[in-house]
Amino acid sequence: MEVTIVGAGLVGCLLACFLARRGHQVVLYERRPDPRAHGPDRGRSINLAISERGIDALRRLGLDGKVLDAALPMAGRMMHAPDGALTFQPYSADRRHAINSIGRAELNRELLDAATAHAGVEVRFGQRLVGLDERTGELEFDPGPGRTARVVIGADGAYSAVRARLQQFPGVSFSQDYLDYGYKELSIPPREGRFAMEPGALHIWPRGRSMMIALPNADRSFTCTLFWPHKSLAALDSPGKIKAYFAEHYPDAFELMPDLVPAYLDNPVGHLVTMRCAPWHVTTEAVTIGLVGDAAHAIVPFYGQGANCGFEDCVELDRCLDEAGDDFPAALELFERRKADTDVIARLALENFVEMRDKVGSRTFLAGKRVEHALERVVPGYVSRYELVSFSTTPYAQVERRVARQRRWAAAGAGAAILALVLARRPLTTRTKRYKP
Amino acid sequence: MEVTIVGAGLVGCLLACFLARRGHQVVLYERRPDPRAHGPDRGRSINLAISERGIDALRRLGLDGKVLDAALPMAGRMMHAPDGALTFQPYSADRRHAINSIGRAELNRELLDAATAHAGVEVRFGQRLVGLDERTGELEFDPGPGRTARVVIGADGAYSAVRARLQQFPGVSFSQDYLDYGYKELSIPPREGRFAMEPGALHIWPRGRSMMIALPNADRSFTCTLFWPHKSLAALDSPGKIKAYFAEHYPDAFELMPDLVPAYLDNPVGHLVTMRCAPWHVTTEAVTIGLVGDAAHAIVPFYGQGANCGFEDCVELDRCLDEAGDDFPAALELFERRKADTDVIARLALENFVEMRDKVGSRTFLAGKRVEHALERVVPGYVSRYELVSFSTTPYAQVERRVARQRRWAAAGAGAAILALVLARRPLTTRTKRYKP
Known part of the structure; x- marks a missing residue:
């Protein structure tokens, strides 16, 4: 044919x-x-x-x-708090699982x-x-x-x-459904020939109304994407405003972006559509x-x-x-x-947009993720939604049915007892560090 | 300008x-x-x-x-049962209110x-x-x-x-959202120079999966519209099938449609889109x-x-x-x-499509409408949704807020007592007749 x-x-x-x-x-x-x-x-x-x-x-x-x-494999999310504190959250209970930046x-x-x-x-x-x-x-x-x-x-x-x-x-x-949000691509170049941040993670700066992410490139730079309502993106219309905003809300990234101002002013705004x-x-x-x-x-x-x-x-x-x-x-x-x-x-x-820009920064959310990974390790057959979406080929609709089923079990309360035991016996450690390039 | x-x-x-x-x-x-x-x-x-x-x-x-x-004013719906029985349902508690066919x-x-x-x-x-x-x-x-x-x-x-x-x-x-339903326009010509059915009503043949309506024209004909899933409309592809179907499901209309077969075969199928x-x-x-x-x-x-x-x-x-x-x-x-x-x-x-093709034929629905019109007459400020949509210029969104508010009152139960009294004292009559041209 x-x-x-x-x-x-x-x-x-x-x-x-x-x-x-x-x-x-x-x-x-x-x-x-x-x-x-x-x-x-x-x-x-x-x-x-x-x-x-x-x-x-x-x-x-x-x-x-x-x-x-x-x-470049990214094994988890690296959250950047406004004060520069970093928190690493693995994508999977199986630490060999990673998504791949290309x-x-x-x-x-x-x-x-x-x-x-x-x-x-x-x-x-x-x-x-x-x-x-x-x-x-x-x-x-x-x-x-x-x-x-x-x-x-x-x-x-x-x-x-x-x-x-x-x-x-x-x-x-x-x-066709557009979000009110647009996006702007920015860049973090290599520092003295090396990655300026941890390359094995997808970096997220969750800020509620706005969010920035960064993915590593083979040339040791990072491509950053700032998501923000169109009106807000457009309102940063001068070098002074751009610098002031990034210095306040994204201080650690701001230090790593020598070309921020021209990139922000020159790059087009992307649209988000379903x-x-x-x-x-x-x-x-x-x-x-x-x-x-x-x-x-x-x-x-x-x-x-x-x-x-x-x-x-x-x-x-x-x-x-x-x-x-x-x-x-x-x-x-x-x-x-x-x-x-x-x-x-x-x-x-x-x-997931709501989750990424808002919830990933909260303690409750992080604790919930730790519980979920613990469940995955000890409850036979329990697999998180993210795991099923990103690290399996289970059809998406089937993922949703399985997640719904798992949540019903969890709600039934049996899980609570197991969990209490597990958490008491195996305290979980989470890598939390500042990456030194 | x-x-x-x-x-x-x-x-x-x-x-x-x-x-x-x-x-x-x-x-x-x-x-x-x-x-x-x-x-x-x-x-x-x-x-x-x-x-x-x-x-x-x-x-x-x-x-x-x-x-x-x-x-031509239409003061209500005239329902045609499969056995030819007619039920007239006024659109409004105020009998002077009518919608106008043009x-x-x-x-x-x-x-x-x-x-x-x-x-x-x-x-x-x-x-x-x-x-x-x-x-x-x-x-x-x-x-x-x-x-x-x-x-x-x-x-x-x-x-x-x-x-x-x-x-x-x-x-x-x-x-753009299409319904699975299409429509086909048909016609009921005048009989001996007069309307073949009551001209002061919008005629409805509710049949659950399918529905036909007819509106009067100034030339004393009626324009009929048959609504049916596309597959069903297409399946009636021969004079024999068309006649058999209408004789079974729309017997009274069938008698009034001498040109049914050529009209059905020649007229295009319309689409229903939002x-x-x-x-x-x-x-x-x-x-x-x-x-x-x-x-x-x-x-x-x-x-x-x-x-x-x-x-x-x-x-x-x-x-x-x-x-x-x-x-x-x-x-x-x-x-x-x-x-x-x-x-x-x-x-x-x-x-309303669901209501027209299915519910208007049921006794519960008709009783509900009678109750609603009774409420309109006796409860100050109570007005039905149909009344507000068709016989007022209250903005549609405001209609919905008012209807929701009325339903909350009704649900509160106070209405039930009033209603019982009203129904006991004033039995309602409904015009139910066969129109003789």
Whole structure:
């Protein structure tokens, strides 16, 4: 079968690999120029945290080793209090579990190489989709030439042109929900050639109304992202205001950001949107049009699952093609079942924002996390939500059912007795330190 | 001020009248040809039920008399049981209250005449909006010519081209939610020159999964609308199946529909969608773009409030212009407060679908309505939700607060005692009859 994929980003490239392995011919159309020849776009989030779902997808194609070699493992959250005090909170009771910081541009280059290594995959860069006629399957590109397709899959991200077309079909429900918050990317450069902070953690400055995070890069810098309501971001409009604000609220980071003022003034403000669409595919007599990844279900970044979820889409679509004997209309119909899972992660990502910017700084929350990890070690079968989302491939909807079940048990009170015993016998230590580079 | 309105439907024309009265120059652009010269579009809902909110808007412009003269008052619902039994349920405890059936095409012609009677209003037909540049205020039309505008108001309906442009602005949240149900328009012609059923009622055939309604027309026909899941509508694909289904489920209507089979097979299936958008306006340095009516908040038709709500938008926007001293960006900013009201009617319209297709047929529901009307007569200040929505101009959100308050009182139990007394003393009679033409 010849398949047209619109979008040669992370998910489009990975899907091309899966389809090529099944023996399909794939043509990928990409709006932007080849990122292997040009620099990456500015203003898109630079860092990703790849965890088990993403790794599992890569592993199925033998791509996990190379990608993980280039990534930096983060075993937990490092909380920065306003007074500079640090608290490390492991992500998992199993200290070997980590999420992996990697640059989007680098990962995209890897996946483009992997896709084009297949003889059946071709990528056409600098081609923007401007028309899709569902009666004929004709695709129109700028600058062209066009193409007639029987199967078109939109992997073209949150602002998908394929989905924009699908939305015009009567019966296709859709929503885009923006948060009042925007984000601004900033940077902490290396200090004397070394990381300026602990590189094995995702750094968080929870400040209630605002929040900053930082992820380590291979070049020993950190990419920081400040989340704040749009109005507040815009109100810091002079070097004096920027310096004063950071000195007061992010004093330890402020010391490490020599380029804060120009970066703050020059970098664009990012938007945080959740996109929902149902159904994800339409089949006419001429063509089947489907969506995967952010094009189908863009989510906010606060659970670190956007790319992981998109990669898992490819695994699931591959499974649907197995079940449907490579009949694309039938496989895309089966693939609609995944919406139950992506709806859950969309909600969790929104909920996690509140947790990250506010609760992670509180003692109660930290104590709760310690209790949860203790439960994981001693209660057979008890696994935290974060563990299941980040370090398993249990479908998201199933994670939620399991977490709900566990909470019912816990509420039943039996856990309380066990817990009291456990805590009495095994006091937990938590690494709490200032990192000295 | 020169104002460009996109869409010369009901709301666009009415808004043009309000703006012209304020002394503004208005140019209306309409995709379709002049309906006064051509017939109306097929497949759009033909009948409207104009009630107090719509009448109030028309009254402010002196248009109410002419419109109501052409309309047919419906004082209640006439329920048709599967065995042909009829039950009349008045809409109001005040028997003078009625909603008014009028044809969309006729009302649109009236409003076009009213708008163009103003020297400051010009209408350009057959012009489809295809581009809107927010940096310059340039509007591109097919076939053209274009236009540069400082104020653009989209009154171009549920599938608004202006809103499609607004949705592309980062930060504009939007949703379109389709019901699984579609609708098909059918007709009951006059019988020997007279109405074939009682003309003073909105007829309902509640059947649980499906529902049919009929509204009287000035030519003594009825326009029927069958609501049913898309799959079911499509499954009746032969004359035999259509006849068998209607004979079984809608036997009394079936007898009155000589053209049922060709109408069913030829008429398109309509879709039922709820559109939400926030904000409704964007102001750049060059242009202010706003939305009113269905373009801002398309709702399903089950409360008979779509056009009434759109007309009330015009009254509210006129009020905002008063408050803002005719500064359009400021007025459209104020107009955002109306979303609290339109969100409520959107929800009520969806909830009323369940009531209409299912509950109105039940004895409990009918008894409840009788109790409600009894309460309205004897408890000072008690007014039903339907009464407040259809026969007042109390803002929708305020209606909901009042209804919630009334229910709390009722639940407190004081009402129960009064009610018992009332019911014991004044047994209520309900007109229940077969209409003989």
